[in-house]
Structure formats: structure tokens, C-alpha cells
Amino acid sequence: MTNHIVGNHALNKVMESNILKISQEARAAKALNPEVIDATVGMLHREDGKLFKYAVVEDLLQHLTDPEMYYYAPVNGSKEFSNGVIDWVFGNHKDAIVKTFHLSVIPTTGGSGALSNSIYNFNDFGNAMLIPNYYWTPYENIAEEAHVGVETFQLYDEHYHFNLKDFTQKAKALAIRQQRLFLILNDPCNNPTGFCLSKDNWKDIIAVLNELSRMGIPVILVHDSAYIDYQMVSHELSREVYEAFLELDDNILAIIAFSGSKTFSMYGFRIGAQLGMSKNKAIIEEFNRVGDYSVRARFSSVSRPAMSVIGKIFSQPNQMSLYLKELNTAVDLLRNRIAKFHECAEKEQLTMLPYGGGFFVGVETKNPNIFKDLVKDGVFIIAMPGMIRIALSSVKLSEIDRLVSIIKKHV
């Protein structure tokens, strides 16, 4: 009987690896021994080892009114927040997007909440969703929680370019078999690899989606853009992808998962949004109906203090300008670390996956014990099937030399 205290759909949920837990262990180990290198979690840290928080966030937090701090957040988000998300996400492509698409913003508990709601609402129980073979492992857990499976395509071809051929094959096979395609792409600055798709890659991908949509198959494209603000290019260039989105077929639903955690270093607050876009108004009405419902029925509402702070940054030009300056500093931190990493990797002849920005760099490995081997040498990373994920966000410049040689030793 005790086997069935849980519902049938929950019988097999077992969290095999929890990145946040491994990261807690790494922090504990580093507290005991400062020589330990903690390259586990996606929270940006400065060279002095302290969290990279935004002064503008801190300052706004300290001056919120009681309603801005303690009240329940408005169910559909404050105007400052929700309109701000649209401005921020699309940048200088906003006008073209607004002209072409119906849009809707639903605040969620971080980017994870956006993914979780989307996977649950836009799949049938028992469906599988499509993701690349290197993926942020919680995708699998979020899918399993929604009683949805995972199928993968090869992210890279033999030249470590985007593998359009395998993507096309897998997408078509899955879509035709189950008469639904739900695709998640974490881009740019892919977690766990650091890979960035080009605008042309996106055009190719969208051409495949359009072909399937025109067969009458529901197609849902989730663009997980968590690390978009940490790409090694300008704000404008990082948003170039949305030019490709203009070509989306009428009946496709695209959902952009925005992460306030990453963009504003507000990791522990739990704020994000799902931004739905479709040329078909009825589809956005469906997006609204089920999305609002899920927010209310899963976590009731989202972090009010975080929504207030982000709304102010988005809507007040002076706050935005302070923020942009700090964001530059943040990106420079990562730029210096990846330059150092490249230099050391070259010296050690360590092959790494192509990096275009973000918190993580990936190294492929065939060592099944890589995690334990590295821990013995005082290095904590996240091991995933076939690769390790190294969080540049949480290592210091001065540690990178040692980090790379230890990795080289075990990889």
C-alpha cells in the first residue's frame, strides 16, 4: 500500500542529480578549504569571491513602499514589469514584432516557472518534447513532473556547427509520430555548453517548424533566453535572432522564457516571465487562459519585491542607464575569464566546446567518473552525460590556470 500513497504519474520521479544540491556541497567544501574551486552554479561572482549583485537593484529594494514589498503581486504583472519585459526581450526589433504578432506576458517564478508552466500546458500526458543532446538536466525533471518525456537531437555536427540535419530528422519524426512538436532551445549562451546559434541557424530551424505547422501539426517553440544578457556581443546583436522569428508560421506558438534571476542577479527571489507570441490571436488567447490559470493554481502569484524592482528599472531611464553600466561590468568579468580559459586550454591542449557567451563553458569527456575524479583534486563542476559544465560565473581569474590543468588531467 505504501507504494501507492502517491499518484500513478508520480511513481517514478527520482531526482538523480540536483545542481543546486551539488552546488551547496561545493560551497561547503570551499568554506572548509579555500583552495577548492567551485565551478558549479550559475550565479555570477566577482573576483573577490562575492556575489555580483547590481547596486541599482539593491538601492531600489531598500526604498520600496509597503505595497511594493509586501502585497501580492498583480496577477498579470504590473504594467512596468510586463511592458518592460517586451521592450527588454526584443530590443530594437520590438516594433517589427509588435506589428506582426499578438503578444502576452505572464509573470512566473523565475525562468524555471515559465518552462514548467509551458511544458505542462502545451503537451499531452505521455508526449515527448525535443531538446538538444547536451541539455540543462532539470529540463528532464520538469518534463517528467508534467508526465512528458524527452527526445534529443545532436546539437553539433562534426565541425561543431549546429547539426541542422539531425535536428530536421528528429523534429519531423517526432512531430509526425505524435502530431505535436514542443521544442526547447536554450540560446544564446547555451547552458551547459556556451554555444550560440546564429541568425541563419534560427532561420533554418524555423523553416523546419513552418513545414510541420503547415501540415496541421501544433508546433510550440520555447526560446529559453536565460543568459541572453551575458552574450559576448552588444544588446542589439544578441536580439538579432528575433528577425528570424518574424518568419514564424501563423499557427506556431513561440514562448520566450525570461529569467529575472540571471538578468538582475536576483536568483533567490524567483522572478521571470513567459512571453507568448503568435500571429494567430486565438492561440495567444489560449496561451493566456492556461498560463494565468497555472500561475494561480501552482504558486498563486510571483515575487512582489522583485517585480517592483525590475518594473522600476525597465520603466525609469535613469535606473536603466545605471543598470546597463553595471551589466557591462558583469559581462567584462566573464570576458576576462573566458579569455584566460582559452589561453590556458591552448597551453594544456584541452579541447573545449565553442563558447559564445554566458555563465558556462563545456568540455566533452568519456570519463564516467569525471565528477569524483575532479572532486578528489578539489574541483567541483557539474557532470552531464558526455560532458562537464564549468561555471565561469563562479570561478576567479586566479583559479583558472589550476582549474584547466586539473580538468585536462581527468577528462
Place this chain on the structure above:
Amino acid sequence: MTNHIVGNHALNKVMESNILKISQEARAAKALNPEVIDATVGMLHREDGKLFKYAVVEDLLQHLTDPEMYYYAPVNGSKEFSNGVIDWVFGNHKDAIVKTFHLSVIPTTGGSGALSNSIYNFNDFGNAMLIPNYYWTPYENIAEEAHVGVETFQLYDEHYHFNLKDFTQKAKALAIRQQRLFLILNDPCNNPTGFCLSKDNWKDIIAVLNELSRMGIPVILVHDSAYIDYQMVSHELSREVYEAFLELDDNILAIIAFSGSKTFSMYGFRIGAQLGMSKNKAIIEEFNRVGDYSVRARFSSVSRPAMSVIGKIFSQPNQMSLYLKELNTAVDLLRNRIAKFHECAEKEQLTMLPYGGGFFVGVETKNPNIFKDLVKDGVFIIAMPGMIRIALSSVKLSEIDRLVSIIKKHV
């Protein structure tokens, strides 16, 4: 095709009434006309119309370290938080409970997150859960989101005492039919009625649950204790119910939903917990497995600043003593308002439902247009089938006289 962009299980989710949205409308109306009486939402306000925030919370919030504020919250909760929840929930019955039960605390996004995770994990798709006929309407939405239905029993008998007979009949019929009983009781200070079960009521309820459990039927009892700290009795007396819990059959899983929103006026932060208790260790292991998984796969983690603040209040006697003083003031606010409400109701011969504490008082009505009729007279309440819910938490003493006569006019 657009009909099926969503999964089959999400086809019929429509949010008919959203309390938070109605409350936003009420606030907007009051901003235009201060004569409007806003008796909609469960956030405690002072006599000057301002939020009743806790000074101890405010002070701790302003002095958190960066990790306490910005980092992801520990997945299983900080020790200060999780142990503190156990101490706080059980009060002077803790030792007896700890001796008798296996316990586990899982932090959630408010009490709602605890309910949502529990309903999803401990029902099969298509099951129905049991609740009283007067209920907080989001229960129905949370169930629908989890693809679970709702059946009700009559809360009151003809004397407005707990209707054990109808409870017993409905519980047995449902449990035997579907071979599972998932029961939610919001007590004490029931939302929406203000009703409080006695310890003897709980003993009777648990006797029924035990009978079903001994037939080999999985029984899950969710005790939604959101308003327990606002009962019109001492902390000790409000926890007396847990004496009855000692009698729970070995194979029953009880889950207490703790609401940090209510207990600490941190509504907009989204913090709470589900506290699992069972005499069967294997059942608590299941509770842990699926609960941890749901947290990670639905909202990733919970509010770190809120967990930090509450952990400090729970673990530092000087902070706790400051908090308890303020809590007394909060309860006195409600005590004065209900006294005034009783006085006015008697004068107007308005029959109200029995009130034992909490933010809400209920009045039965057969007027199907009650909401609109009251709004025309400048009064916002929450209308539910057969009754209205009046939030004492958000009205002033000086408004109660007028409030009661307007209600009397339309009820």
C-alpha cells in the same frame, strides 16, 4: 487546430473568479473613492488603512547578507527555517509528535505551493478530492490544474456545528469508490467562513480516516493551517488539534500546509512549507521523493530572503519575542473588528456564520446577484456559492457599521 495547441488536460481550465483580481479592482475603486469598503483580500491592514507589516520582519530584511538575500535558497530549506516550522506548527505538542511520527519539511512558494504540490502528487489523474461545501475557491483551480476533481460534504449541521454525519457518508463513499481519500481541511479560522473545529471534531474526523485506512485505502489528510496564528485563543490552544493527530492510523499521510505569507505578513514574497507526517517511515520517504522533485521541477526553489528572515525569527529567541508581541497586536486588531461586527450584526439582525478567528467572516445568502448589488453600494466582498466572504483583515472599525447595514440590505 488552434483548439489543440494546449494539451488535452488543459482544454477546460477557465479561471471563473480570481480573488486576487477582484481585490485589485476593489483597491482601484477605493483609490478613486475612499468611501468604498474593500473587504476582499486576506492581507491584514491596520486602522489607518496601511498594511500590518511586522517591524521585526522589516528590520531583519534590511540587514540580510548578500547570500541570505540573493542566493538560491537551500533546496530542503535552511535548518533554521525547516526546524523552526516544526517547532512553530506543533508548539508544546512537538515532543509528543516527534516521538510518534516521521516528519519532513519541504519549503514551498506559499501555502498555495504546498497545496498544489500535494494535490498533484497524491492523487491519480481523474480522482476527486474531498473538501467542505464552503471552500476557498482556488482549491478547485489547484485541483483542476492537477487534473483532479472536487467533491464536497456539508460543513455544518442544522445547528451550525460540524456535520460529522455528512462528512462520514461522503468520505466513505468517495474513498471506497476510488480507493483513495484526499481530504483538505482549512482550520482553524476557516477561509471563507471563520469556523473552527474543536479537538473533538478532529478526533471524530480522524476516527473515520482510520477506519478507511485500515481497509487498505490510501488516506491523505491535508491540514491547511494558513490562519492558525490568528485564532482568538492562545498559541497553545490553537495547537490542541495536534493531540488528535496522535491517533492517526499508521498508514495515513498527514500534510500540514504552513503559510509564511499569513504568519509574517509576507504575502508577496511567496514562502510556505509542506510538513509531512506519518507513523510509516516509507510513506515519509515517498513524501520527500515526490515533494523535492515537484519543488525543483515547478518553481526551482523558493524565496531566499523570506526563508532567511523567517529562519532568524524561528531560531533567535529575541526576534521571536519581538514577533510574538506584534502578533498579539495583530490578533487584537481582528478581535476588535469582530466584536464590532457582532454588535452591528445583532443590531441589524444579520445572521452570520460562527466565527472563531482569522481574517474572514461569512454570511449566507440566496441572492445570486449579491456581488453586483454590494458593489453598487460601494462594498467589495468575495461572493461564493451560497455565501459571501467578508475580509475583516482589510476593513477599519469605523467602516463596520456601514458595512453590516449594506450587507443586511442585499443578503
